Amino acid sequence: MDTWSPGSLDSDQEGVLSDSGNVFLVACPGSGKTRTLTYKVASELSQLGPDHRQFVAAITYTHRAADEIEERIASLGVDTDKLWIGTIHSFCLEWILKPYGVYHPKLHSGFQIINAYETEAMLERLCVGSNPKITTYDCGYHFDENGVQLESGKAWLHPEIRRILSRYFGELEFFRQVDFAHLLHYSYELIRDRPEISQILGKLFSFIAIDEYQDTTKIQYLMLGAILKASNGTARTLIVGDPNQAIFTSLGGIPIQPNHFRNLIGGQLTERQLVKNYRSSARVVDYFSHFNVHQTRTESASRDKNHPSLITFNEILHHEGLEAELVRLVRYNIEILGVDPHEVCILAPWWTHLASVTRNLVTALPEYEFDGPGLVPFSRDRDNFWYKLARIGLTEASPTMYMRRLRWAQDVISDLLAAGADVSRVSSRSLLLESNGIEVHETNGLEYLREYFRRLLGLLDISMGDHPSLSQQHDAFFASSSARIERMVNDGAPFMTDITVFRRVFRERTGITVSSIHGVKGAEFDTVIAYALLDGMVPHFNDKDQENGAKKLLYVIASRARKNLHLIAERGRPRGRRGEYDSTSVPLGELAYEYDSSAFWGALGNGEGALSTVPIFVPAG
Structure with missing residues (x-):
C-alpha cells in the first residue's frame, strides 16, 4: 500500500x-x-x-x-x-x-570490540621509539580485498608503519580484540x-x-x-x-x-x-556547481530560489583577526539578516581548527548557544553499551522525546540480553520508568553518569561484575571520556565537565553549529561560514588527488547553504616548523567569480583584526 x-x-x-x-x-x-x-x-x-x-x-x-x-x-x-x-x-x-564469528579461525574463541580511544592508546604506545618518528595519525589503515591499505600519503614512512601495525595486529589477536577496521575485514x-x-x-x-x-x-x-x-x-x-x-x-x-x-x-x-535542489537559492546552486567533478545535473527548485543570497570570499584577512571576523559575520547574519542562530553553521577542515576558536566564540557571544560534535564532552562510541545508556540518563521524559527514548531503551535491553543478563522482566517502558525516577545531585558530568549507571543497574537487579563485556565497555567509556575532557580542560574549557554541558548532547539542535567539513555532510543551514580554506588543508596535504579532493570539499561546504555563504582563506596561519599556510585552496583561488563585496574588506589585512563596525554588504551586480 x-x-x-x-x-x-x-x-x-x-x-x-x-x-x-x-x-x-x-x-x-x-x-x-x-x-x-x-x-x-x-x-x-x-x-x-x-x-x-x-x-x-x-x-x-x-x-x-x-x-x-x-x-x-x-x-x-x-x-x-x-x-x-x-x-x-x-x-x-x-x-x-x-552469529557466525565462531566459524572464523581468529574469532572462534570469542572476541571483544574495542573503540577508537583504545585503538589510539595502543598505537600511541607502539609508536614510542619509532625511527623515523611515527605518530598515531600516520597509522591510519583500512582493508580491501587484497589486505591492509595504508592511509598515510608519506610513502617513506610505510615500512615503519607496517612494522608498528604488525605488532598492533598481533596484540589484537592475542587479546581476542577486534577494532572497527577488523570488524569489516x-x-x-x-x-x-x-x-x-x-x-x-x-x-x-x-x-x-x-x-x-x-x-x-x-x-x-x-x-x-x-x-x-x-x-x-x-x-x-x-x-x-x-x-x-x-x-x-x-x-x-x-x-x-x-x-x-x-x-x-x-x-x-x-x-x-x-536533479532538483529544494534546499538552496539559484545563486548558491550556481556557485557550488563550479566544483562539480562528475558533471551531474542540479536545478534549483527551492522556495528560496530567487533569494538574493550573499556569497563572500575573503583571502586577505590575517589569522589574528579571524575570531573577530567570525563574531562579526555571526552577528550580521543573526541580527541584521534575521537568520535564526540554529540556522548558522561554522566550518573548518579539521577539528583541531575548531577547538580554541569555538571556546573563544562561546566567550565572545554569550547570548548564543553553540552545538556540534566537537563540543561533546564524552566519548561518542555509539556501539558502547554505556553510551547508549547515557542517552537515556541525560534526556528528560517528554512527549517529543518519548518514541526516541523508547527505541533507545530497546537498544539497551538488547545489549543486556546479548551480555547474558536476565531481562525477562524488563520492557522498554519499565526501563524508562525506572530511569525517570532516578535523581542524582551531582554537577560533574562523568560522576553524574557513574552514579546514574550504578543506580539503574541496581533497580534492574543486574550486577556489572557478573558480565565481563559490560565491565570492559564501562572501563573503556570512562577512560576515553576522561581523556577527552582532560584535553578540553587543558585547552581552556573547564566548563566541559559540567552536567549542563552533558545534557546538551542529545537535545535537538538549538544553537550555532560548529563542525568539520566531514562532520556536516547531510546537514543544511541558512548561513554557512567556512574558514581555513587553504592549500594543504582543503584538501589535506596527504590527499592523493589534490585537485578533485579540494573541489569535492568545496562542493560539500557550499551545498550546505540555503541562502548565504561566507568563505575565508585567512593568511598567517601557522604551519608548524614549515612556517605558514600561504595560499588559498587551489580551485577556490582560481575560480573567477563575482563575489559580494563591501568597503571594509581592504582594512582586514593589516594584522590587527577586523573592524568593529557591522559590514554593509553590496550584492554583486
Whole structure:
C-alpha cells in the first residue's frame, strides 16, 4: 500500500518508489535523497505482513542518519518491527560476526570490540621509539580485498608503519580484540569463505537500502553484493548517493560505477537521478556547481530560489583577526539578516581548527548557544553499551522525546540480553520508568553518569561484575571520556565537565553549529561560514588527488547553504616548523567569480583584526 499522500514526492522521487527492481540513484544536494530513501523503505516495510519472516535493512553512513530515517518512518505510521537500520559496522557485527564469528579461525574463541580511544592508546604506545618518528595519525589503515591499505600519503614512512601495525595486529589477536577496521575485514572473510552466510542473509532480507554509496569501501560493496546476488533476485536494493560528495576516499570510500555494481549483484539495475535542489537559492546552486567533478545535473527548485543570497570570499584577512571576523559575520547574519542562530553553521577542515576558536566564540557571544560534535564532552562510541545508556540518563521524559527514548531503551535491553543478563522482566517502558525516577545531585558530568549507571543497574537487579563485556565497555567509556575532557580542560574549557554541558548532547539542535567539513555532510543551514580554506588543508596535504579532493570539499561546504555563504582563506596561519599556510585552496583561488563585496574588506589585512563596525554588504551586480 502507499505510505504517502499525493504531492508528498515529486515525479522523479515517485519513480524510485514505484520501481520494483534494483535502483541505482544519483541524487544532487538538497534533492530529497533522505526523504526518498525513507519513503522507499517505508513502502517496502508496509508490504511485509505481521507473520512475514523477512526483514528490510537500511545501511547508513552515520548513526545520526539512521536515527533520523527511523524516526521519519515511524512518523508515517509504518510498523518498524521488521526494520533493521544502522551503519555497515553495526550490520556486520549484528548479522555476521555475532552469529557466525565462531566459524572464523581468529574469532572462534570469542572476541571483544574495542573503540577508537583504545585503538589510539595502543598505537600511541607502539609508536614510542619509532625511527623515523611515527605518530598515531600516520597509522591510519583500512582493508580491501587484497589486505591492509595504508592511509598515510608519506610513502617513506610505510615500512615503519607496517612494522608498528604488525605488532598492533598481533596484540589484537592475542587479546581476542577486534577494532572497527577488523570488524569489516573479518566479516568480509566470512562472507567470502562461507557462501552459505550470504545465502541465509539473502533469504532473510527482502530489501536492502544503501545510503551514501560514495563513502562505501570495496569490501563493503563485495559483502553487500554477495548477499544480494545469493538471493537470486528475491532481495532487492536501492543504492543512493552523490559522487561529488565522495570526501572519504582516504578511508577507502569509492563512488562505484553502476555497471560494476550491476555485476556484483548479478541482476538488472535501473539508473535514476534526482536533479532538483529544494534546499538552496539559484545563486548558491550556481556557485557550488563550479566544483562539480562528475558533471551531474542540479536545478534549483527551492522556495528560496530567487533569494538574493550573499556569497563572500575573503583571502586577505590575517589569522589574528579571524575570531573577530567570525563574531562579526555571526552577528550580521543573526541580527541584521534575521537568520535564526540554529540556522548558522561554522566550518573548518579539521577539528583541531575548531577547538580554541569555538571556546573563544562561546566567550565572545554569550547570548548564543553553540552545538556540534566537537563540543561533546564524552566519548561518542555509539556501539558502547554505556553510551547508549547515557542517552537515556541525560534526556528528560517528554512527549517529543518519548518514541526516541523508547527505541533507545530497546537498544539497551538488547545489549543486556546479548551480555547474558536476565531481562525477562524488563520492557522498554519499565526501563524508562525506572530511569525517570532516578535523581542524582551531582554537577560533574562523568560522576553524574557513574552514579546514574550504578543506580539503574541496581533497580534492574543486574550486577556489572557478573558480565565481563559490560565491565570492559564501562572501563573503556570512562577512560576515553576522561581523556577527552582532560584535553578540553587543558585547552581552556573547564566548563566541559559540567552536567549542563552533558545534557546538551542529545537535545535537538538549538544553537550555532560548529563542525568539520566531514562532520556536516547531510546537514543544511541558512548561513554557512567556512574558514581555513587553504592549500594543504582543503584538501589535506596527504590527499592523493589534490585537485578533485579540494573541489569535492568545496562542493560539500557550499551545498550546505540555503541562502548565504561566507568563505575565508585567512593568511598567517601557522604551519608548524614549515612556517605558514600561504595560499588559498587551489580551485577556490582560481575560480573567477563575482563575489559580494563591501568597503571594509581592504582594512582586514593589516594584522590587527577586523573592524568593529557591522559590514554593509553590496550584492554583486
